[in-house]
Amino acid sequence: xxxxxxxxxxxxxxxxxxxxxxxxxxxxxxxxxxxxxxxxxxxxxxxxxxxxxxxxxxxxxxxxxxxxxxxxxxxxxxxxxxxxxxxx
Amino acid sequence: xxxxxxxxxxxxxxxxxxxxxxxxxxxxxxxxxxxxxxxxxxxxxxxxxxxxxxxxxxxxxxxxxxxxxxxxxxxxxxxxxxxxxxxxxxxxxxxxxxxxxxxxxxxxxxxxxxxxxxxxxxxxxxxxxxxxxxxxxxxxxxxxxxxxxxxxxxxxxxxxxxxxxxxxxxxxxxxxxxxxxxxxxxxxxxxxxxxxxxxxxxxxxxxxxxxxxxxxxxxxxxxxxxxxxxxxxxxxxxxxxxxxxxxxxxxxxxxxxxxxxxxxxxxxxxxxxxxxxxxxxxxxxxxxxxxxxxxxxxxxxxxxxxxxxxxxxxxxxxxxxxxxxxxxxxxxxxxxxxxxxxxxxxxxxxxxxxxxxxxxxxxxxxxxxxxxxxxxxxxxxxxxxxxxxxxxxxxxxxxxxxxxxxxxxxxxxxxxxxxxxxxxxxxxxxxxxxxxxxxxxxxxx
Numbered sequence: 001x002x003x004x005x006x007x008x009x010x011x012x013x014x015x016x017x018x019x020x021x022x023x024x025x026x027x028x029x030x031x032x033x034x035x036x037x038x039x040x041x042x043x044x045x046x047x048x049x050x051x052x053x054x055x056x057x058x059x060x061x062x063x064x065x066x067x068x069x070x071x072x073x074x075x076x077x078x079x080x081x082x083x084x085x086x087x088x
Numbered sequence: 089x090x091x092x093x094x095x096x097x098x099x100x101x102x103x104x105x106x107x108x109x110x111x112x113x114x115x116x117x118x119x120x121x122x123x124x125x126x127x128x129x130x131x132x133x134x135x136x137x138x139x140x141x142x143x144x145x146x147x148x149x150x151x152x153x154x155x156x157x158x159x160x161x162x163x164x165x166x167x168x169x170x171x172x173x174x175x176x177x178x179x180x181x182x183x184x185x186x187x188x189x190x191x192x193x194x195x196x197x198x199x200x201x202x203x204x205x206x207x208x209x210x211x212x213x214x215x216x217x218x219x220x221x222x223x224x225x226x227x228x229x230x231x232x233x234x235x236x237x238x239x240x241x242x243x244x245x246x247x248x249x250x251x252x253x254x255x256x257x258x259x260x261x262x263x264x265x266x267x268x269x270x271x272x273x274x275x276x277x278x279x280x281x282x283x284x285x286x287x288x289x290x291x292x293x294x295x296x297x298x299x300x301x302x303x304x305x306x307x308x309x310x311x312x313x314x315x316x317x318x319x320x321x322x323x324x325x326x327x328x329x330x331x332x333x334x335x336x337x338x339x340x341x342x343x344x345x346x347x348x349x350x351x352x353x354x355x356x357x358x359x360x361x362x363x364x365x366x367x368x369x370x371x372x373x374x375x376x377x378x379x380x381x382x383x384x385x386x387x388x389x390x391x392x393x394x395x396x397x398x399x400x401x402x403x404x405x406x407x408x409x410x411x412x413x414x415x416x417x418x419x420x421x422x423x424x425x426x427x428x429x430x431x432x433x434x435x436x437x438x439x440x441x442x443x444x445x446x447x448x449x450x451x452x453x454x455x456x457x458x459x460x461x462x463x464x465x466x467x468x469x470x471x472x473x474x475x476x477x478x479x480x481x482x483x484x485x486x487x488x489x490x491x492x493x494x495x496x497x498x499x500x501x502x503x504x505x506x507x508x509x510x511x512x513x514x515x516x517x518x519x520x521x522x523x524x525x526x527x528x529x530x531x532x533x
Contacts, residue, residue, distance in 0.1 A: 024290040028462075028511070032513035033512075038498070038501050038506050055323060058328065059288070059328060063459070064508035065504070069293060075315075
């Protein structure tokens with residue numbers, strides 16, 4: 001999946017930074033770490049999934065039954081870029 | 089990641105106390121050094137016992153005779169070792185420790201030694217160094233050689249007429265390889281099982297990524313390939329159990345057995361050392377609190393009495409009668425529970441009761457990890473109760489506001505996810521200990 005040209009919001013930037021720093025985690029933990037409210041976090045994640053930044057999957061061990069991680073493309077991009085901001 | 093979810097009831101790895109290989113190496117080197125000094129000393133010029141120079145001469149003669157065959161045997165063993173290492177490049181150390189690896193090395197060493205002895209007996213006298221090399225390497229090459237006598241023109245090679253001197257060795261080598269692989273598979277399975285028990289999928293994924301990046305021996309292409317493997321496993325279509333097992337296997341293959349052992353050891357939680365013995369009154373209180381139901385407590389007491397082998401049938405009967413009397417006394421419930429608890433301690437003993445309590449208490453690992461505390465919060469409280477619970481833990485307006493906002497009904501998210509987020513938030517902001525302490529009244533009521 002290719003990452004589309006996408007203008008990241010501050011919250012999206014924060015979500016991706018935490019995922020890049022800490023690795024895969026549950027959306028609820030992501031919400032707690034970013035201080036973004038859970039409903040808003042899920043909404044952000046759905047947008048990021050559509051644009052190829054993250055992947056969400058089921059996980060029965062997680063308290064909210066889900067797991068989120070960066071896609072390889074997003075990870076590569078993060079490795080070669082000092083900022084997540086993508087120019088349109 | 090900051091925290092690694094830890095296991096539930098994982099058996100502790102057995103730690104074997106054994107003398108390190110370095111000690112044995114030093115001892116062997118010292119022995120060889122002493123032997124070498126003894127052999128080269130000009131003892132005939134010294135005033136020593138008469139048997140000492142004789143022993144020196146005998147040893148020198150002996151070494152001159154067995155030296156060549158020792159070298160040949162060593163060369164054969166080296167060839168066997170090389171074969172195993174090249175066949176199992178991912179697990180060389182583990183492969184060399186297996187029983188069939190020892191057999192393969194032994195066969196190679198013995199075959200080289202026998203070839204040397206035969207050559208020594210039947211071949212024309214020749215340079216001993218040449219004979220050693222011929223037997224040590226030449227014979228090994230010969231038993232692995234296939235001579236093609238007639239080659240099919242333009243064929244694939246299958247129809248060639250050939251003399252395969254190595255057929256027998258091939259069979260043996262295949263057998264050894266299969267057996268070593270089976271032994272390794274058992275070890276791998278055990279290591280993978282432990283990883284699966286100890287780590288959740290996100291932890292395995294993160295450890296896998298870290299392991300791949302940490303290995304200095306991987307080329308950038310190999311690194312990329314393994315990262316892609318991990319990413320593929322994380323895709324929603326891959327079943328969770330399969331994904332976890334494959335991630336664990338990748339960690340094992342990339343990091344090796346020693347690395348996995350290290351990982352497992354690092355995530356062990358040290359059990360608290362026993363403190364001073366608990367008073368009988370404290371044990372009674374704990375027992376009564378652990379089993380608030382009078383029925384449960386009296387059943388345990390009855391079972392304890394019945395199962396004690398050191399009591400005579402009369403004593404058992406008397407204690408059961410006491411129990412019945414206590415239950416039917418109509419006394420206040422607290423008094424009855426405490427009395428039955430005391431009867432259990434008197435009958436079973438302090439150690440028995442400690443065991444009883446520890447087996448029913450949540451395990452240390454279960455209660456101490458953030459992930460487990462989050463799950464317990466989610467299981468114990470409703471969304472609104474979590475808000476109230478937060479207010480009992482802290483006065484911080486920031487925290488209370490965030491929790492209240494997070495708990496507001498939202499069409500984009502279900503209640504379970506809201507609860508999980510609040511639970512993570514509380515553990516993340518207030519710490520495991522504070523949250524657990526706040527939960528205590530709920531757990532014991």
